[in-house]
Amino acid sequence: MLTIKDKTELQRFIKKLRKRSTSEPEIETNVKKILSEVKKRGDKALIKYTKLFDKHTLPLKIEPDEIKEKTKEVSKEIIDALRFAAERIRRFHERQLEKSWQYEEEDITLGQLIRPIERVGAYVPGGKASYPSTVLMNIIPAQVAGVREIAVSVPTPHGELNSTVCAALHLLGIKEVYRVGGAQAVAAMAYGTETIKKVDKIVGPGNIYVATAKKLVFGEVDIDMIAGPSEILIIADSSANPAFVAADMLSQAEHDEMACSILVTTSEKVALEVKKEIARQIKSLPKSEIAKKSLKNFGAIIVVKSLNEACDVANEIAPEHLEVMTEKPDNLLPLLKNAGAIFLGQWTPEPIGDYVAGPNHTLPTSGTARFFSPLGVYDFLKRSSLIKVGKEGFNRLASYVDVLATLEGLQAHANTVKIRKTT
Amino acid sequence: MLTIKDKTELQRFIKKLRKRSTSEPEIETNVKKILSEVKKRGDKALIKYTKLFDKHTLPLKIEPDEIKEKTKEVSKEIIDALRFAAERIRRFHERQLEKSWQYEEEDITLGQLIRPIERVGAYVPGGKASYPSTVLMNIIPAQVAGVREIAVSVPTPHGELNSTVCAALHLLGIKEVYRVGGAQAVAAMAYGTETIKKVDKIVGPGNIYVATAKKLVFGEVDIDMIAGPSEILIIADSSANPAFVAADMLSQAEHDEMACSILVTTSEKVALEVKKEIARQIKSLPKSEIAKKSLKNFGAIIVVKSLNEACDVANEIAPEHLEVMTEKPDNLLPLLKNAGAIFLGQWTPEPIGDYVAGPNHTLPTSGTARFFSPLGVYDFLKRSSLIKVGKEGFNRLASYVDVLATLEGLQAHANTVKIRKTT
Known part of the structure; x- marks a missing residue:
């Protein structure tokens, strides 16, 4: 040291x-290959890579019953601890919930609609490092935000489900779970396949392949951060x-x-x-x-x-x-x-x-706390601006729009107010 | 149609x-080359590319006096319209300001510190499309958030400064402006050069080279969105x-x-x-x-x-x-x-x-409104979680930490509570 x-x-x-x-160019090349194959061939590519990396050919979807069954293997002490943690995590994150707002000026209404993202994919690492705490930390904020569809992807090496991960999923009432991991899981969530419907945002930690895949699909979908x-x-x-x-x-x-x-x-x-x-x-x-x-x-x-x-x-x-x-x-x-x-x-x-x-344990690493925040409810909300102008309000604003649009050489922009003024 | x-x-x-x-792989290759050259050679690379693309060899920094001088060319009608717009934009964005919060449980304090990003780079397109409105829309939210350092980069083809862009910058009191554009400007802001200090976040629209560069430096710095x-x-x-x-x-x-x-x-x-x-x-x-x-x-x-x-x-x-x-x-x-x-x-x-x-005119495009939001004050704020636990609080939480850390195979995590319990 x-x-x-x-x-x-x-x-x-x-x-x-x-x-x-810093990720290696070689990893990026491999990940790009996986992404493009899943995009083109869907489930077929998922099945191929799952066989290759996780050594099993089980169905891609894990049924809720399997999760419930597996949960029975977990001790009461652990269930209690998970429940205790989940409650505290939920309570903290509820404070992060934001509400839509609007305000009125004379004949002008302005506002911000704050609504949950519709469908989120959560990646949960499997294998060597199976972390039920990750399940709680990634999914509870999405639930608090009001996300309606939460799909979970977890690799199951040799087909083996982790019982405590199942216990955490069961505790949160998650029903849509896939036994897919790595870059192929990220690809499936970003592009959609026959079995896995495309999501709007992918969250959750993973190894360098998962992280690289998330970085590459950013823009196609949103991601939480590059961990x-x-x-x-x-x-x-x-x-x-x-x-x-x-x-x-x-x-x-x-x-x-x-x-x-x-x-x-x-x-x-x-x-x-x-x-x-x-x-x-x-x-x-x-x-x-x-x-x-x-x-x-x-x-x-x-x-x-x-x-x-x-x-x-x-x-x-x-x-x-x-x-x-x-x-x-x-x-x-x-x-x-x-x-x-x-x-x-x-x-x-x-x-x-x-x-x-x-508070969340998914936090910005490698100096990115300069500009990134902990994972939170805000990561599962999106905003839309709201503008409603009446005729009077329009008359107060129109001439300025005309001046600025004309100045910027956008005559069709200026026309939208000109045509209304003459009405 | x-x-x-x-x-x-x-x-x-x-x-x-x-x-x-979708961006073309060829553009990505060119942009990567520019990024890596600016990263390695700093100002030298900026000067080279500015000469190549913008056809001038003027100093990289635009002095506040030049901006003030250029503003004098702008008519009162335009200045008034810019001021009218700026006031309305500021008023709306002030509603987006969020405050740090914390709450107490018995012997446990939890909270969220919400603070401005320290240093932001705003890209302003130049040349054919010079938009003073872009200056207002990108910079006012950062100012409302309380960002202390705002650096602006604007290309000046043939060395020609756009007077209305200058008027907008002058109106907002911006002093740090560089006449650099394209991927090289993004690179300079992301990595820093002798003249341009590295920023924490880059915002602002641009052509496909600028957009591709922003996507590539994401993670090194934050970016607003891929427009x-x-x-x-x-x-x-x-x-x-x-x-x-x-x-x-x-x-x-x-x-x-x-x-x-x-x-x-x-x-x-x-x-x-x-x-x-x-x-x-x-x-x-x-x-x-x-x-x-x-x-x-x-x-x-x-x-x-x-x-x-x-x-x-x-x-x-x-x-x-x-x-x-x-x-x-x-x-x-x-x-x-x-x-x-x-x-x-x-x-x-x-x-x-x-x-x-x-409301902001920088908005999510190409279907990304599924998960992205308009540019706002929240884009210039970052959060840190706050946790403060006293001895009593610790005693209430410790055993659960022990159970969960042990379950996840993280013995050193469990030890942090074990060692305190025995004290």
Whole structure:
């Protein structure tokens, strides 16, 4: 793990971080091939790729009964935890709901209609990493928005359904589920096939093939965001508990070798003790090998002179997760501009946000918190402007339209008001 | 112009419409080359391409004094119209401003911080099509959002600054303007050069090179949307004034040969009369050749049996602009799901929305109103989740985090709560 004490080093490190999310041209070529084949051949291509990658030839659609049946394998403790999480997630997201509005001026009505997207496709990763929490985080905001049709696509390697993913789907009442994964699932949702009806928007995380496919179909449909490897940045002063800091850094590092854990601290002592704690805690982790590689590649302890400077570093990195473990964490809040989610104080480890706090765990990565937001209800709403002008209102506006349209050389635009004026 | 009376024909027409926005692989190759050269060589590449495409070697930066000076060439009538439009646009967009919020549960604070994006680049087309209205529509929402740095890029063919674009920039108090256009301008804003500082988001319309470049840099920065050719769809019953309908269709058709004007009507009589009116009005248009080609390629009159059916057609096409010229236009509003902007009644010709009504004229095209929204203040805001949990709150949540993290095989995640519990 790198210890960084000067700005040149810091810039070099940030540059390295940003590169993590670059996709390889070779992957793009493969994904393009899959997309175009699914677009042309529909279900036939889905069946072919599912056989090739997931090694099964089961029907593409998973029947609600199968999901219900599979849910029975899940313990009550887990069902309770999923239900507890779902309720909290729903409650938070309900606050994000926006309503249509309009206002009147003399003889002019202006407004904004805010309505749910009609049909959404949610991708749920399967195989090695089956995450029921992803099901909750991606689908609940769509439900709160009022999306009428939610289709889920989940790969089932060797045909094996994940029982806890089923439990989450069952809990949310999702009936339309397909056992398709990878770029082919994204293609099916974007273009439609005989079995899978085209959607308007695709959400959900996935591997580099899924991410690349989503980027390529953007425009044909909307997508949530282009998710890269996970990150945490922790701002800590001398009051921070090094064991907590170390545990939280390791929780990101275990995700994958490209994940990134950064400590920014004003305390040399904390820096040293966190290092020791990481070395101690990492030993007992089942995923210690992944965590070690992640920390070696993208782990860093940045020692700064002041908490102000720490905030500057955080804003520049614009991390997905930002923990503040300082004596007065609230004081830093006005200074923190770019972060997917901010966790204040020592009793708010980031995994609380991953599962049960309520806010979404789908967050902008790789510095995109400069301009992207957490997944939310707003991602499942679309707006239409509303303009209604009466004859009086028209007369107040018309001459300005005439001037501006004429100025821009758009005579037919000007004519639309001229022809009405003469009536 | 096509007259469509059956569903097969309609489906064929919609397919043709959707294809308008497909970009050619050849353009993508050229744009990629420009992007990568600007990324590597910075200003040098900008200067090279500006010389090549815009035929000048003037400094990249346009000084505020040049803009102020150029504004003096603009008549008072035009300045007044721009000011009138700007005020109305600002007033409407102020309604879109959202505020940060948070709420408390026992010992848990949850919230959403809503803050402006730091630095935005606005592309303003130049040359043949210089639109001061575009300056107003793209920049005012960013200003309302509170964006601190707004950089504008505008091509100046042969070095010639457009005076009305300058007037609009001056009116809005914009000081940072570059005379760079095309894919090279997008590249400069996305990657940064010696002269142009990297932005967080790029907005604004442009030709196919600009649109392709924006699509390619998406992810590195955010973009507003991928704009295609303009569209209007008019729903009319027998009460509609055929001369108004024709004028409004022509106002789209004059934009370019790929623009699309569609009438959906329950009245065969209106259909016939609109055709006659178009033939009559088109003769006197300066852009009659463009309008003719547009109507020939993508113009259509769709005759339907009921207004319900008309709404279904509108929802499927999801037009950028949707006019309703029926006896009771408000009655259709609940049925209209997909449209960039809706114009109700015969006194609301679409150009009123282009210039002075208040809502944005940057709208989703090519059917993307299914999932995209008009450009708005929300496009210049980003959200961060806020989570703050105290010790009591932590104790209520911890065991569920433990269960779910363990279930997902993320032991280091579970450890973050375990280690705190033992404290």
